[in-house]
Amino acid sequence: MSRTTPQPPRRRRAALAAALAVAAPLVLAACGGDDTAASSEDESWEPDRDIEWIVPYTPGGGFDTYSRGIAEVMQAGHLPDGVNIVVRNSPPLPQGIASMFNADPDGYTIGILPMPAAIAQEIQEPDLAQWTTSEFTVLGQVDENGYVVYVPADSEFETIEDLIAAQDIRAITVEEGSSSALAGLATIQALELDADVTYGAEGSAEVVTAALRGDADFFVYGSTDLVGFVESGDIRPLMYLGTEDQLPDSVEWLQDVPTAEEAGFPELAGAVTELRVIVAPPDLPEPVAEYLRTALAETMADEEFVTWAEEAGRPIVPRTAEETEAAIADQITQMEELVPQLADG
The missing domain is CATH 3.40.190.150 (Bordetella uptake gene, domain 1)
Structure with missing residues (x-):
């Protein structure tokens, strides 16, 4: 990649x-x-x-x-x-x-x-x-907009390593061919996740709602698209997929999220x-x-x-x-x- x-x-x-x-x-x-x-x-x-x-x-x-x-x-x-x-x-x-x-x-x-x-x-x-x-x-x-791997706040997955080790996990995204869908597929391949993807959510709110409802274990979405959901405690970021230069200064919590490079997946950094x-x-x-x-x-x-x-x-x-x-x-x-x-x- x-x-x-x-x-x-x-x-x-x-x-x-x-x-x-x-x-x-x-x-x-x-x-x-x-x-x-x-x-x-x-x-x-x-x-x-x-x-x-x-x-x-x-x-x-x-x-x-x-x-x-x-x-x-x-x-x-x-x-x-x-x-x-x-x-x-x-x-x-x-x-x-x-x-x-x-x-x-x-x-x-x-x-x-x-x-x-x-x-x-x-x-x-x-x-x-x-x-x-x-x-x-x-x-x-x-x-x-760099991408982030998110999970619901009450998820059993605490780190990206937990997600990698899991089996039969589910992801959700918007329509096929969207930037978010591409970022999700690139992540699944690079991390070799045992994951199935559900397509067709109408937007970010529906993606988050589906995950909180239990219909998905994780999802990949933009770093500045879901700030409110992170700050309210509904979802947690596990890994940032952008490059260091793409980190938005205005999103303070993102500064502490491990990057793809730090997690050992440099090919994912900025891939989408x-x-x-x-x-x-x-x-x-x-x-x-x-x-x-x-x-x-x-x-x-x-x-x-x-x-x-x-x-x-x-x-x-x-x-x-x-x-x-x-x-x-x-x-x-x-x-x-x-x-x-x-x-x-």
């Missing part, structure tokens, strides 16, 4: 957000800062009606939460007066991804794309996937890391793309959004469009190797 390219330490990420904000006005100037550019419809653009934002998951999860946080701040201070962002939840995952990909490339449809789930589903079901992941117009990234990427359909005209990239970058650096993220317990891990495109390319290469391995296992 190959490992995700190491990412900038968390302490540098606030600086990255600030850098995005500094760069944003320069992008606008390049798009239409002189009289010649402003006089050409081909070289300047701004929205004059509402923008639809597609979330390929049900309401309440991490993707939905980030989307609504960005939408609120962006429409309040980084779009023309009267232009709103309308968030539309469009599960299941393939339907939502296809809706983003196949919309008109006019700037009025954007969305939040889960990586590596998008490329994994494309590899697994090439005849059914109505999109090509590498062809999305990338606007930027708001977060990356979720990226929350903001995209538009392919072939978006460059002036439209630059306007939206600038608005997104300014939003993520906005103090109002930073405050929202802190209060919501949602770290901001921004990348520019160019950096995000490189991260997506790395994940495509990684999944082309990993997904067949998981299928063979």
